Amino acid sequence: MNALEVTGLAVRRRRSWVLRDCSLAVPAGRVAALVGPNGAGKTTLMHAAVGLLAPARGGVTVRGQAAFVAQDKPLYETFTVAETLRFGRRTNDRWDEEAARRRLDRLGIPLGGRVGRLSGGQRAQVALTLALARLPDLLVLDEPLANLDPVARHDVMRSIMAEVAERGLTVLLSSHVVSDLEDTCDWLIVLNGGRLQVSGDIEDLLGGHSVLTGPAGASAAGCDVVGESRTGRQVSLLVRGGPPPDPRWNARRPGLDELVMGYLRSPASAALPAPAEVAG
Amino acid sequence: MIWVTWRQHRAQILVTAGFLAALGLLLLGSALEARSFVAAHVPGGCPGGTAFCGSLEAAVGLGERYDAVYSVFGWMPLVLPALVGAFWGAPLLGREYERGTHLLAWTQRVPVRRWLAIKLAVLGGAVVAGGLLLSLMVSLWRPVFREGIDSGFGNIGIFNMTGVAPAAWWLYAFALGTLAGAVLKRTLPAMALVVAGVAATMFALFALSDHYATPQRTELTGSVVLGDPDARLVGGGTWVDPAGREVGTADTPAACERRLDVGRAGRNTDSWHKCLFDAGYRYAVTYHPPSMFWRFQWTEAGILLLASAVLGGLAVRITLRRTAGGTPLPGAHDSSRVSTRTPNSSPSTGTRSSLPWNIPK
Structure with missing residues (x-):
């Protein structure tokens, strides 16, 4: 069962397309990483997913309720933390006050403090608490780790993972730093220039691709090449499928960042499941 | 809320x-x-x-x-x-x-x-x-x-x-x-x-x-100021000659000479008004009453x-x-569609394996 389905989504801003014909699905219980360079349309896709903008074409279906934490974690600066919780309680029908208070208490964030005076990490945790207290089925996080120090990044990521393990909710989070996502995400979505390049299970994707290194003259015939890079006489290829017939290639399994970089460098390549699966 | x-x-x-x-x-x-x-x-x-x-x-x-x-x-x-x-x-x-x-x-x-x-x-x-x-x-x-x-x-x-x-x-x-x-x-x-x-x-x-x-119109004699200070005047007043015709300031009789006042005194203007009223002229004003x-x-x-x-x-x-046009946010029911319009193009071929994507125009 899919927690999020996007079909033929297209979003236009002024005269140009920010997103074109995006179709993807995230199965329930997954932690999906949405990656891509700045301006790829990640934020737009997330805003469309939570109903913040009207798409020009296509649609988004969320199974159950979605909670959203926008980039830079907007909160009312003059509210206290307790008032922020009250805001959430007053504007939602599903609300777990107990869990929210327990969570903030465990993190050592005082309820009486003003939101504007919180540290970046505490602010991120309050925003996350507000979203989690709504008991969402899908949690959408736009750059949740940006502007956080390494300790705070780790804490926020651990909080998200704990919630996933406990409640089995689905998470869609965006980042342009792939290394943040390596250990925690199991689904990958690559967006580039408003178009979808990759959407799939990370294990399947890594298993289905190889990095080939070899001399400049080696033949790549019989290979489905995603991208290549040259350093002197050495050639490095990212290919779909296993090693090619030419024995001069040295094949190995790619890392997540190699896979993402390989696709981002060649925008014409794509690795996507069949549309039938998306629609299902 | x-x-x-x-x-x-x-x-x-x-x-x-x-x-x-x-x-x-x-x-x-x-x-x-x-x-x-x-x-x-x-x-x-x-x-x-x-x-x-x-x-x-x-x-x-x-x-x-x-x-x-x-x-x-x-x-x-x-x-x-x-x-x-x-x-x-x-x-x-x-x-x-x-x-x-x-x-x-x-x-x-x-x-x-x-x-x-x-x-x-x-x-x-x-x-x-x-x-x-x-x-x-x-x-x-x-x-x-x-x-x-x-x-x-x-x-x-x-x-x-x-x-x-x-x-x-x-x-x-x-x-x-x-x-x-x-x-x-x-x-x-x-x-x-x-x-x-x-x-x-x-x-x-x-x-x-x-x-x-x-607005109402009235013709004043003896004064150019409307008796009721609470009324709202509409436009300036005009002089009406004894025959009942409205005349411009330039057409008032030469017998009544108009001399400019110096400074803030209004004596010359007052005597000019008096001369006109004495000659049978009236001053017409339009106004809204209180x-x-x-x-x-x-x-x-x-x-x-x-x-x-x-x-x-x-x-x-x-x-x-x-925003999405005031439609209910995701999750109004067990499953909800935020917005759905017919996709204009969708790839028609493909299998489970990774596929080259035809970039739609």
């Missing part, structure tokens, strides 16, 4: 309430002091049996007391609506956009449509109540000084502080500010736009108000109310069009 509205806007609400309370105390004190001034001379108050009530001493005494307070609120008919628009209207949407908190507010379960409806209703209602309270206080205070002198019709400033005018002006400014915030997405530029907009509207309606009713007070009040309020509805409606429309 009502708590949210109160929490976000309590500063404006409290400051406005505090201002109205302070003004109320000032007016109350002024009225009580004036009453005791009169009562010191006439035990029963005016109009009383003694000559004091019509005396110069009473007129000067009350006039001084009136002017002292009037100097405080002379600026209020223009400034108060501008402040309401700038501090109640402009931040309503402008600050949300500016700080990015609209992304927080409009992704909770309360739909944007409802969020807007509650905020506009609660704050708009408070603004109208504040305007009516101001009007009530001024209407209770003025008669102490101006009973039998004027009703506040002739003075456009006073006119806009009594009746339903303050409430209509405040609501208009609030709606204008809300729209400015929605369009500009910034608080400060929206505030500036409101101040300019309210001032422009006030001058435009002042010019338009001559047409709220058909009895038009409520007709003018309701006409102006009607125009402003209609404008408020249009501006507020535009602000709502612009806001809803930017």
Whole structure:
């Protein structure tokens, strides 16, 4: 069962397309990483997913309720933390006050403090608490780790993972730093220039691709090449499928960042499941 | 949502309430002091049996007391609506956009449509109540000084502080500010736009108000000044010759020579007027009498109310069009479709394995 389905989504801003014909699905219980360079349309896709903008074409279906934490974690600066919780309680029908208070208490964030005076990490945790207290089925996080120090990044990521393990909710989070996502995400979505390049299970994707290194003259015939890079006489290829017939290639399994970089460098390549699966 | 509205806007609400309370105390004190001034001379108050009530001493005494307070609120008919628009209207949407908190507010379960409806209703209602309270206080205070002198019709400033005018002006400014915030997405530029907009509207309606009713015409003899200072003159007066024809100033008889006055003296002009009146000329003026007070009040309020509805409606429309159009947020039911339109193109081939993607044109 899919927690999020996007079909033929297209979003236009002024005269140009920010997103074109995006179709993807995230199965329930997954932690999906949405990656891509700045301006790829990640934020737009997330805003469309939570109903913040009207798409020009296509649609988004969320199974159950979605909670959203926008980039830079907007909160009312003059509210206290307790008032922020009250805001959430007053504007939602599903609300777990107990869990929210327990969570903030465990993190050592005082309820009486003003939101504007919180540290970046505490602010991120309050925003996350507000979203989690709504008991969402899908949690959408736009750059949740940006502007956080390494300790705070780790804490926020651990909080998200704990919630996933406990409640089995689905998470869609965006980042342009792939290394943040390596250990925690199991689904990958690559967006580039408003178009979808990759959407799939990370294990399947890594298993289905190889990095080939070899001399400049080696033949790549019989290979489905995603991208290549040259350093002197050495050639490095990212290919779909296993090693090619030419024995001069040295094949190995790619890392997540190699896979993402390989696709981002060649925008014409794509690795996507069949549309039938998306629609299902 | 009502708590949210109160929490976000309590500063404006409290400051406005505090201002109205302070003004109320000032007016109350002024009225009580004036009453005791009169009562010191006439035990029963005016109009009383003694000559004091019509005396110069009473007129000067009350006039001084009136002017002292009037100097405080002379600026209020223009400034108060501008402040309401700038501090109640402009931040309503402008600050949300500016700080990015609209992304927080409009992704909770309360739909944007409802969020807007509650905020506009609660704050708009408070603004109208504040305007009516101001009007009530001024209407209770003025008669102490101006009973039998004027009703506040002739003075456009006073006119806009009594009746339903303050409430209509405040609501208009609030709606204008809300729209400015929605369009500009910034608080400060929206505030500036409101101040300019309210001032422009006030001058435009002042010019338009001559047409709220058909003015009356009368021909004066012996004086060029209308007896009732409370009336509103429409345009300048014209001379009417003994035959009943209106004539321009240049066509007045040469026998009455017009000489320019020097400085602030009006002696030459006065003697010219007297000469014309003696020759059988009359001075025709058109004006609106004070009895038009409520007709003018309701006409102006009607125009402003209609404008408020249009501006507020535009602000709502612009806001809803930017979001998913006021449809319920994801998860209204077990499963919900945020927005669905027929995809124009979708790949028709493909298998489970990784596939090259045909980039759609």
